[in-house]
Amino acid sequence: MNILSLHLSHEGCATYIQDNKIIFHTQLDRYNRFKYNTFPTYEIISILKKINIDIIIITFLNENNSALLWRDFLQALPNIEKRKIIFYGKEHHHLFHAYCSLTWRTNIKNILVTDSRGKEIEDDFERESFYMYNNKLEHVKTFTKKDAPTIGDNYAEFTENNFESSLACGKTMAWSLYDERPNKIQKQFENDMNGILDLFNIEKEILFTGGCAQNILYNSKLLQKYNKVFCDPFNGDFGISLGAANYFTNNKIKNDTVYLGIPQKINTDLFLKHKIIKCTQDDVSKILLNNPVAIFQSRSEQGQRGLGNRSLLMSPIHKDAHNLINDIKKREWFRPFACSVLKEAAKDWFDMNIDESPYMMYVFKLKKLGILKAGISVDNHSRIQTVSKKNNLHYYNLINSFNKLTNVPMLINTSLNLPGEVLVETLNDLKNMFEKSNLKYIYLPEINTLIQKQY
Numbered sequence: 001m002n003i004l005s006l007h008l009s010h011e012g013c014a015t016y017i018q019d020n021k022i023i024f025h026t027q028l029d030r031y032n033r034f035k036y037n038t039f040p041t042y043e044i045i046s047i048l049k050k051i052n053i054d055i056i057i058i059t060f061l062n063e064n065n066s067a068l069l070w071r072d073f074l075q076a077l078p079n080i081e082k083r084k085i086i087f088y089g090k091e092h093h094h095l096f097h098a099y100c101s102l103t104w105r106t107n108i109k110n111i112l113v114t115d116s117r118g119k120e121i122e123d124d125f126e127r128e129s130f131y132m133y134n135n136k137l138e139h140v141k142t143f144t145k146k147d148a149p150t151i152g153d154n155y156a157e158f159t160e161n162n163f164e165s166s167l168a169c170g171k172t173m174a175w176s177l178y179d180e181r182p183n184k185i186q187k188q189f190e191n192d193m194n195g196i197l198d199l200f201n202i203e204k205e206i207l208f209t210g211g212c213a214q215n216i217l218y219n220s221k222l223l224q225k226y227n228k229v230f231c232d233p234f235n236g237d238f239g240i241s242l243g244a245a246n247y248f249t250n251n252k253i254k255n256d257t258v259y260l261g262i263p264q265k266i267n268t269d270l271f272l273k274h275k276i277i278k279c280t281q282d283d284v285s286k287i288l289l290n291n292p293v294a295i296f297q298s299r300s301e302q303g304q305r306g307l308g309n310r311s312l313l314m315s316p317i318h319k320d321a322h323n324l325i326n327d328i329k330k331r332e333w334f335r336p337f338a339c340s341v342l343k344e345a346a347k348d349w350f351d352m353n354i355d356e357s358p359y360m361m362y363v364f365k366l367k368k369l370g371i372l373k374a375g376i377s378v379d380n381h382s383r384i385q386t387v388s389k390k391n392n393l394h395y396y397n398l399i400n401s402f403n404k405l406t407n408v409p410m411l412i413n414t415s416l417n418l419p420g421e422v423l424v425e426t427l428n429d430l431k432n433m434f435e436k437s438n439l440k441y442i443y444l445p446e447i448n449t450l451i452q453k454q455y
Contacts, residue, residue, distance in 0.1 A: 002017070004017075004053045006057065010036045010037070013238045013241040013242070013302075025242050026260070055083065058088070060089065097115075099244070101234075102251055103242060104230060110131075113131070114129075162175075162182075175335075189215065190218050204226060206226050208222065211236050233305075242255075275454050277449065292313065292441070295394075296310065297394060297395075309392070312414050314374075317371060321375075331414075336383075337412045338382060339372075339412060349368055394446065418437060
């Protein structure tokens with residue numbers, strides 16, 4: 001059975017399933033290039049026209065222009081009358097968050113879904129939901145906006161008043177380490193979340209999803225509170241299409257990776273005016289000592305983080321690394337970059353009470369002070385990604401090469417995008433970023449190639 005699942009509200013996404021296996025799961029704004037928006041483009045439609053589809057699942061919070069455009073496209077598909085189309089509305093939203101989190105094989109029974117729903121959503125809409133899973137998913141309790149009017153809303157309102165969108169909450173979180181105003185908002189959020197945990201009486205273990213699970217400062221405190229914690233990397237609405245498909249298949253879809261973007265052929269055809277060099281990871285490691293390098297692989301990572309397939313990298317021991325990367329990224333001064341560290345070395349460098357953190361969902365305190373010049377916050381913590389051969393072989397080999405060169409088993413890692421833009425998705429996007437910014441080097445590890453800008 002071939003299933004195409006589409007979520008067509010903000011942070012929309014598309015999931016394609018064949019016989020309960022994920023063929024791809026992708027965020028729609030990666031193709032239209034308008035952050036958080038879902039309207040279809042020629043490129044994504046061309047891809048979808050080529051796949052076999054038996055069932056189409058469509059989810060949305062409210063009908064919008066993007067949903068209408070998608071409706072017109074779907075109606076124009078050949079043999080549309082032979083395909084079963086299923087619509088789900090807002091009443092399934094938290095349920096689909098929960099079913100998305102279940103794809104991760106965590107064996108955690110307590111599932112918390114927590115969202116800020118915003119001013120436009122009705123008072124009876126789900127805000128916080130608690131589920132338990134024991135061979136089947138059981139809905140235990142839900143609070144609505146009317147029941148719990150503050151959780152996450154003050155965070156979103158403060159973010160909207162200070163940044164480009166209420167969805168840019170990561171900026172408020174980073175700023176909270178430097179300024180009393182966002183710090184007050186962060187503390188209130190943490191207190192409200194603790195209250196929700198007490199109300200639901202969640203003990204021992206927690207599987208945390210929904211938009212509030214993007215708050216890595218709070219996620220990290222959960223590691224101290226529970227014996228077992230998993231924070232869903234697809235916690236936002238960019239996971240809803242996967243959750244809907246898993247619900248439809250009765251929880252038969254399993255997943256162990258974020259690298260679910262639509263596969264693409266890697267070549268250098270778009271970069272012929274630049275210098276194209278055959279290289280090894282050792283060659284790239286030497287460049288990273290003094291220069292930022294973009295790494296690009298076929299299948300993009302989904303979620304909010306660049307995790308080694310769409311990342312901008314540099315040495316964390318260079319004294320000007322932050323400025324050199326920010327000359328490309330143009331990020332706010334208070335936003336620290338993250339570190340990708342070899343999994344086997346992570347506990348030597350960071351105070352961790354878990355074995356791995358492959359999705360950058362937590363922060364940990366640095367043990368070895370005075371060595372890193374970038375990749376840490378003002379309080380000597382870092383949002384780290386542990387990298388293993390299993391989860392990203394090419395990226396692991398690059399970091400390992402850098403470790404052999406410097407005895408530092410990590411690189412600074414930030415997402416591969418320009419300010420205010422979504423992550424680079426295609427080679428065309430990569431070319432656009434390369435030629436619009438001060439980026440000088442691109443590494444394509446799958447074809448052992450380095451691209452060096454020629455002015």
